[in-house]
C-alpha cells in the first residue's frame with residue numbers, strides 16, 4: 001500500500017514521539033504577522049528563551065494596516081502599537097520582515113507562494129487559520145495559535161496529533177463562469193463546516209489537475225472553513241513551473257534536484273486514504289452564501305432555503321433572521337450595498353483579471369461602494385502594469401493598497417450597520433466585516449464584480465454572455 | 466514545567482447553538498492589542514449586545530467555571546484570543562458535543578481542557594444547569610468523568626491530550642526543547658534546508 005503526501009511529509013519531519021503520545025514535528029517554514037505574535041514574543045522574553053531558527057521565520061504586515069493612507073504613525077493608535085511591536089520583535093530576533101516600505105509586503109498567504117517560500121514537501125505553520133492555503137503547492141500547512149507561535153519560535157517544532165486523510169476528487173470540466181471559489185464552496189456545502197475535523201483534505205481529480213496554482217490556492221485556502229486544518233494538492237508540472245525562478249525557489253542544478261524530490265513526495269497512486277469523496281465538476285454552479293457560515297450556500301439560480309424544509313434546523317432560522325433574507329426567495333436579486341474583491345482567498349492577479357473582465361466598460365451601481373484590494377504589493381504592481389486598476393477606476397471601483405482590508409476589518413475598511421456585502425473573502429460569520437450587524441455574501445471575484453454593477457446578486461454567466 | 470491539571474470544579478454555564486465561531490467568542494476588534502489582558506470583559510460582546518439575556522450576561526451564571534456547548538464550538542479563526550477570553554472570564558473547562566481542532570489545540574496550550582459528551586448528555590447537563598444554576602460540576606480528567614449531584618457521565622478526551630494535562634506538559638515549550646539536538650538533526654536532513 002502506498003503512502004499519502006501527508007504521511008511522507010509527516011515521517012520526514014517527525015522529531016520524536018513525545019511522552020504524551022503526540023509527535024514533535026519540525027516546522028520548515030514559519031510565517032508571522034502583527035496580530036497573533038506580540039504575546040508570543042513576550043512569552044519568550046518572560047522565559048528567557050531565544051528564537052531557534054530565525055532564518056526559517058519570515059514576517060509581513062497585513063491585518064491592521066490601512067489600505068488608503070498608510071502614513072505613520074497610523075491614526076489608529078492600537079494598530080500603530082501592533083505594527084511597532086512587530087518591528088521591534090523582528091529587529092531584536094533578526095527575523096526578515098517585509099514591512100510597508102517593501103516591494104514584498106502583502107497578505108501572508110499571498111506572499112508565501114508568490115516569493116517561492118512555500119514549496120512542496122515542507123511543513124508550514126503560521127498564526128492564522130488560513131495557512132491551509134499553502135497546501136496548494138504540496139506543502140503540509142496549518143494554522144496555529146499564539147502559544148504555538150511561541151513554541152515554533154523557541155523550538156522550530158510543535159506537538160501534534162496525527163490526522164486522517166480524505167481525498168476529494170473533482171472530476172470533469174467546470175462550466176464557464178464557474179471558478180475555484182465555487183468548487184470549494186460546493187465542497188464545504190456538501191461535507192459541512194465540521195466535516196473535515198480530524199482530517200487533512202487532499203484535493204485532486206481532473207478539475208484540480210487542470211487548475212492553475214492560483215486557483216488551487218483559492219481551494220486550499222477555505223479548507224479550514226470545512227473544518228479541515230490542512231488542505232493540499234499533490235505537486236505536479238504546474239507546481240514546478242510556478243516555482244521556477246521565484247526569489248526563494250532553488251536555482252540552477254538545485255532546482256532540478258528539487259523537482260525530483262518534490263515529485264517523490266506526492267501521494268502514491270495506490271495510497272491508502274481514510275475516506276474518498278467524488279464530485280462531478282459539471283454539477284457545480286456559481287455559488288453564493290445566504291447564511292452565517294460558509295457551508296450555507298446555494299447555486300446562484302437556486303433559492304434561499306426554507307426553515308421548514310427537510311434537514312433544516314434552528315440554524316437556518318437563526319441565519320435568515322440575522323441576514324434579513326426571505327425564506328424560499330431566489331438568491332439572485334438580493335440587494336447589496338458594498339462589493340469587496342480581495343482577501344487571501346481571491347486577491348491574486350488571476351482573480352483581479354476575472355473581476356476586471358466583468359467590470360470593463362461598465363459602471364458600478366450608484367448605491368454600491370466597491371473596493372478592489374490586491375493581496376500583495378507584487379500583485380498590485382502586476383495589475384497596474386496590465387492596466388487593470390484603470391479598468392476598475394473607470395468603472396467606479398476604488399483601487400487600494402495591499403492588505404486584508406474588509407475581510408475582517410481590523411483596519412479602517414469596515415461595513416456600517418446592516419450593510420450587505422458581496423465579498424470574495426472566506427468568512428460570512430456574524431460581525432466578521434467589522435459591523436456587528438453587517439451581512440456578508442461570499443462568492444467568486446467575478447460574481448462580486450457582477451453584483452457591484454447590478455447592485456444586487458446576479459448570475460455572472462449572463463454578464464459574460 | 467507548568468502545573469498539572471486533573472480535577473476542575475464549579476457551577477456551569479449553558480451556551481446553546483452549533484458552529485459558534487471564534488469571531489463571536491471574541492470579535493476581531495478586540496484582537497487589536499499586544500497583550501491578552503482585559504479580553505475577559507469582551508467575551509461574546511456582540512452576541513450579548515444583540516441578546517439581553519445571553520448566558521454570559523445572566524447574573525445566575527456569573528460564578529460559572531464549566532462551559533457547556535453544542536456542536537463544532539470554536540470554529541473559524543485560529544485566534545488564541547478566544548480561549549484566552551473565556552479563561553479570563555472565569556471558565557476553566559469546556560464540555561461540548563464537539564470542538565474545532567484549532568480551538569481545542571489553543572485551549573490545550575493554555576491549560577483549558579475541552580472534553581466531549583454525547584448529544585443526549587449535553588442536553589441533560591444543560592437542563593441541569595438551567596434548572597439549578599448553582600449546581601456544582603466536577604470534572605476529573607484522570608477518570609474521564611463529569612459528576613453532578615452524585616451522577617457521573619463519561620467524557621471524551623484523547624489519551625495524548627489527557628496526558629498533557631495530567632503531566633503538566635500542556636505548555637509544550639519545555640518538552641519541545643528537551644532534546645534540541647534531535648531537532649537540529651531533522652533540520653540537517655530535510656532536503657529543502659540542505660539545499661537539495
Ligand code: SF4
Pocket residue numbers: 062063107108109128130343344345403404407408425426
Ligand atoms: S485576508 Fe482575511 S482570512 Fe486572509 S489572512 Fe487576512 S484577515 Fe485572515
